[in-house]
Amino acid sequence: MPSNPLHILRVNARELLRQPGMTRQIHADLDATDLGVQDDRVAGVIDVEFEAVSSIDGIVVTGSISTPWRVPCRRCLTEVVGTARIAVDEVYRDDVGDADAFQIEGDQIDMAPAVREYVLLELPDAPLCRDDCAGICPICGIDRNQTSCECDTSARDDRWSTLDRLRLDDD
Ligand SMILES: [Zn+2]
């Protein structure tokens, strides 16, 4: 077990580029803290499966990242769990002519920054526990999925739905 788990995400670029078509498999199970991701939404080990293939002028990395997450429902605050599966397709080059490519640093490609970026991008912001979640009564605070109350929430309900709409527009 290497002292720094992120070493797994570093690949010797020269070795691969010497022979176009060479491949390297990378498999890593990472903690969010190892990765430098300070985010309460990450609920477990981040699973990384990559294949790096060299071409004439770069290294193409494809594969997937699976991130288990745990986020409160935006209406009723019940914990919602899921897994974000992200498809990765990146190019690493010595000469980053187009902005889409990552830089080969010295002799290495380091995929940690890309993994970090993908993980943070794909974590859900405000999920619903289910599409028709009834939410919490804004007056008495009961979970309206579990039970009902007699509160008159007609005015406040409008505000909730406006908030929901705003959040959906963000997506
Ligand atoms: Zn809910």
Ligand SMILES: [Zn+2]
């Ligand atoms: Zn109520």
